[in-house]
Amino acid sequence: MNNNIILSSTVLSVDYNLTLKTTSTTTIGISNSIKNCNVSLQYKFIEHIVYLYIMSPLCLTGLVLNVINLIVFSDRSFKNLTFKYLRLIAFVDCITCILVFIYCITNYTRPHTLNDKYFRIWYLVNVYFPLANITAACNVLLTLTVTIERLVSVRWPMEKQRLFSTNRIYLTLIVCFLFPILANSINFLVYTVGECNNLALTSIARTKGYEYFGMCKEILLRFIPICILICSNFLLLSTVRAANKKFKSYKKPLQSIAKTPIITTTICVPSVGNGCDTTPISKYLSESQSQTDTLLSRSSFSCESTIPIGIKRKRPSFPIRLFHKMYSKKQQQERQLTIMLVWLSTLYLCGQIPMLFAYPNFVFKDTSKPSYKYYAVVVNLLELTTYLANFFIYIRFTSQFQQVFRIKIQRILFCFKNNQ
Structure with a gap:
């Protein structure tokens, strides 16, 4: 999730005009400073409804579905490298859903005291903003990696063993996790909890160097991977169409011979x-x-x-006949896996491409306008939906996922009945 958008929409607009009551035991200086502090957080009413009452349940739903994905993909029957990458994507999505859920609860409800407000802003500055950017970047790189792996598997199968050796797989995973961590580590130094426990910019965030660094990071971690993902998707689609035509022409003589x-x-x-x-x-x-x-x-x-x-x-x-049956089953599994990856990457692009236009000063020059905030709400909601929709793609296009999921459910129900 593009947390620059969420952060911008959090610190703007209207408040609830709640003030902190002071006691007579405080000093006059402290009392006067506290009276000038506003306890409320600033956000629009539509943001309050969407983030608290729509996105919060979606986060919990996405967390449950991604935990199911983790359990199913942890089964020994999923030996394909593609499923190992999908397991990592599910793990990263679980962390993202947890971070976003806590963010929605803490930043779109009323704080009652100044300490309560401090915790909310502290979580936004030191936890959500840097970590959610890291998980979002990891998600982009992992999705790109699994799409390229599937493309090589179906288009250049003889090269897969060489290109995806064990050492190169470990190196790829290190890059997918280490590069986002290093690139987003500076986000720990951008914001701080300022006066009256409000969000405040540090001196680093006001420099031109940070502005250029943010643009370069957006290009490397979002724009270039999305462009590569689009090209890979087109190649996968063309390969699937060519393979389907070839398989149909080869299947007819095999069926005639088998019958x-x-x-x-x-x-x-x-x-x-x-x-x-x-x-x-x-x-x-x-x-x-x-x-x-x-x-x-x-x-x-x-x-x-x-x-x-x-x-x-x-x-x-x-x-x-046995050869034809084994060949058909193998080809069906490969087609299912490839089509599933096409749908998965297409859905992911639907949530990520709008994020490119939401980057501050790219299309929206003034991020304080209501139009930017409304656009941010739609884009954030769309991106969060892609995190929980992966489960439905897996269970729709992968028969192996369906079988393992059914077995896991039956085991849970059987254990539940025995405990009763």
Whole structure:
């Protein structure tokens, strides 16, 4: 979630005009300073409704669904590298949902005391703003990594073993987590709790260097990954379409062969003794009659006939029906996984692309205008929805996820009944 937007919308607009009552035991100087302090937080009524009553339940729902994703993907049957990346994405989404939920509760409800307000601003400055930016950047890089991994798997399968070796996988994960941490570490120094426990900018945030650094960070951690993700998605879509056409053309002859009845012709061949041995020869009706006649003409129905030297007995080949079944199942799993990644990355782009236009001074020159705040509410709500929608994509497009999820639910229900 673009926390620059949330932060800007938090510190602007209207307040509830609550003041802190002072006691007669305080000194005159302290009493006068406290009287001038406003305990309330400043936000618009629409922000109060959306963040507190809509986004808070969505955060809890997203947390539950991502915990389910973690449990399902932790099953031993998910050995594919793609599922390991998806497990990490679910873990990062869990942290994001927790951070956003606490933010909505603390920053869009009324504080009753000055200490209460201090805790809310302290959480915003020292916890939510830096950590939520880190998890958002990790989510971007992990989504990009899993999309590229799937693209290589379906488009250049012979190169996957080399490109995604164990050492390179660990190096990629280090970059996906370490780079966002280093890039967003400066966010711990941007804001502070100021006078009257209000949000205040530090001297670092007022410099030109920080402004340029923020633009470079936005380009590296959002704009470039989104562009690469769009290109990867187009390549995945074209690869899936080409693979579907090829699979359909290959599937028809396999099905015709698999459904063809088998004729067993018994041919009498000489044995080592004087008796006759019979060897069954399986032929398909799809072959021409001339080939069958030629084969039969090489062997005599008389026990005196001999087998030509050039003909050798061969073991029965692997059953074509079993091969067709295994091949179809494997291809179906790969198609499901690829289509699922296409939907996953497309949905993620729908939440991330609007964030590019919400960056301060990019489209909206004045972030204090109501139009910017309304746009921020819509964009933040849209992005949060993508975090919880992943579960529905998994269960819709992956039969393996459905089976494991069903087994996990049955086990939980069985244990619950036994405990009763």
